[in-house]
Amino acid sequence: MARVVARDSRAFTELFDEHAPVVLGMLVKMLRRRETAEEVLQETFLQAWNHAGKFDARRASPRGWLILMARSRAIDRLRSSRARADREERKAREDKAVMAEREPGADVSLLARERDLRLAKALDTLPDEQRTCIRLAFLDGLTHTELAERLDQPLGTVKSRISLGMKKLRLVLQ
Amino acid sequence: MSTKHDQRLAELLPSYALGVLDGEDLRTVDDHLAAGCATCDQELLALSGTVEAMAGSIEPVAPSDMVRARTLQSIEKTAVSKASAGPEALEPSSDSSGEPTGGPAAGLAAGWRAAIAAGLILLAWSGWSVIDLRREVNRLAADREGLRQELAAVRTDLTATRTELARTLLASRIVSAPRSRSVLLAGLEAAPESSARTYVDPGSSRAVFYASNLRPLAADETYQLWFIADGTPVSAGTFAVDSDGSASVLVEDVATFESLEAWAVTIEPAGGVPQPTGDMVLLGSVA
Numbered sequence: 001m002a003r004v005v006a007r008d009s010r011a012f013t014e015l016f017d018e019h020a021p022v023v024l025g026m027l028v029k030m031l032r033r034r035e036t037a038e039e040v041l042q043e044t045f046l047q048a049w050n051h052a053g054k055f056d057a058r059r060a061s062p063r064g065w066l067i068l069m070a071r072s073r074a075i076d077r078l079r080s081s082r083a084r085a086d087r088e089e090r091k092a093r094e095d096k097a098v099m100a101e102r103e104p105g106a107d108v109s110l111l112a113r114e115r116d117l118r119l120a121k122a123l124d125t126l127p128d129e130q131r132t133c134i135r136l137a138f139l140d141g142l143t144h145t146e147l148a149e150r151l152d153q154p155l156g157t158v159k160s161r162i163s164l165g166m167k168k169l170r171l172v173l174q
Numbered sequence: 175m176s177t178k179h180d181q182r183l184a185e186l187l188p189s190y191a192l193g194v195l196d197g198e199d200l201r202t203v204d205d206h207l208a209a210g211c212a213t214c215d216q217e218l219l220a221l222s223g224t225v226e227a228m229a230g231s232i233e234p235v236a237p238s239d240m241v242r243a244r245t246l247q248s249i250e251k252t253a254v255s256k257a258s259a260g261p262e263a264l265e266p267s268s269d270s271s272g273e274p275t276g277g278p279a280a281g282l283a284a285g286w287r288a289a290i291a292a293g294l295i296l297l298a299w300s301g302w303s304v305i306d307l308r309r310e311v312n313r314l315a316a317d318r319e320g321l322r323q324e325l326a327a328v329r330t331d332l333t334a335t336r337t338e339l340a341r342t343l344l345a346s347r348i349v350s351a352p353r354s355r356s357v358l359l360a361g362l363e364a365a366p367e368s369s370a371r372t373y374v375d376p377g378s379s380r381a382v383f384y385a386s387n388l389r390p391l392a393a394d395e396t397y398q399l400w401f402i403a404d405g406t407p408v409s410a411g412t413f414a415v416d417s418d419g420s421a422s423v424l425v426e427d428v429a430t431f432e433s434l435e436a437w438a439v440t441i442e443p444a445g446g447v448p449q450p451t452g453d454m455v456l457l458g459s460v461a
């Protein structure tokens with residue numbers, strides 16, 4: 001990263017080649033469209049280049065930092081596209097989605113179909129309500145406020161479900 | 175806006191690491207981190223590792239060559255040598271690194287339609303001036319024009335080569351046809367050194383004529399080949415000679431062998447004439 005801060009384009013190329021596939025894999029899952037995911041990937045790495053000085057090794061690895069930036073951009077996009085969607089239609093779809101989330105094993109089958117068994121297994125170790133929260137946050141990019149609305153739960157409940165779920169995932173994925 | 179570390183703050187960090195914190199909670203964490211908190215830094219490092227592991231357990235997707243090239247190209251102009259070009263000032267989301275706030279990046283989303291347009295915007299952001307871009311576009315346009323002309327020249331060459339090859343093949347077929355007959359033409363007084371031969375293939379009604387040691391003519395003159403059938407000269411075409419004094423003519427629709435009496439070459443005004451008028455340089459009778 002120090003070489004990227006020093007504007008070494010070869011170091012940047014190495015950074016891209018090492019981390020872009022994982023970041024893009026996640027972005028494709030979040031945004032569903034490869035074209036959009038690649039746009040966000042490009043924006044993310046440009047941001048990393050222009051703000052390499054803001055990287056703080058005390059808080060994240062280079063990959064963790066790239067993932068967070070990519071997630072923030074993807075979440076912005078998901079939110080603005082959700083805002084554009086027709087409200088009535090959205091409501092109907094969300095109701096269905098929430099119903100689906102409440103069915104046991106729903107996320108597992110969705111993820112297993114997409115061959116991401118490790119994540120599916122890790123999520124499967126969580127209680128249903130934590131798994132639903134984390135899945136909606138991690139893959140659909142729903143913010144706290146959106147989660148509280150969609151799940152019809154107080155903000156405090158959402159916070160603690162995510163917090164508890166992440167603690168458990170940390171142990172499972174280590 | 176307290177910067178004191180407490181349990182309420184610690185509970186927000188997992189969502190912060192996921193990038194899904196919003197509103198007042200996001201500002202609280204940002205302020206707290208900005209003030210500096212070793213406990214939170216350590217906690218975030220661990221949480222970031224968890225998010226990394228979650229992302230890492232998704233099937234990776236290799237970026238297309240195009241997006242890789244575009245990304246690497248977009249930073250090239252601000253690499254080492256142009257570090258002071260000021261992309262920071264041009265980068266629209268200069269203060270949103272990491273924060274999941276609806277910053278300028280969200281507003282820009284609408285403009286990011288065509289991939290090519292995106293590439294141009296990135297180039298502009300990364301310190302390319304409009305003049306640089308215009309120069310690059312002009313250079314590419316010139317390159318393209320050059321390539322287009324080269325391609326046209328190659329096509330012309332190829333067509334000529336194909337025509338020549340077809341002619342040669344046809345001539346060899348005429349010469350080697352089973353019933354082909356040849357007629358020798360001798361140089362007359364005007365061109366005593368020269369000689370020629372005509373091969374006639376009655377099967378295809380074609381003939382091929384080869385001459386050697388003919389002198390080059392002035393621009394307003396031409397050689398013209400004739401066959402005489404039933405007492406009448408019929409033009410078989412005009413021709414010029416190569417630098418070594420040789421020439422060849424492919425003749426279509428030759429008269430039947432029985433009616434053919436002779437072959438002759440005359441010097442005529444450029445473009446040729448319907449009936450011979452000039453000096454005869456070669457003549458050969460059909461035996």
Ligand SMILES: [Zn+2]
Binds near residue numbers: 215
């Ligand atoms: Zn703290």
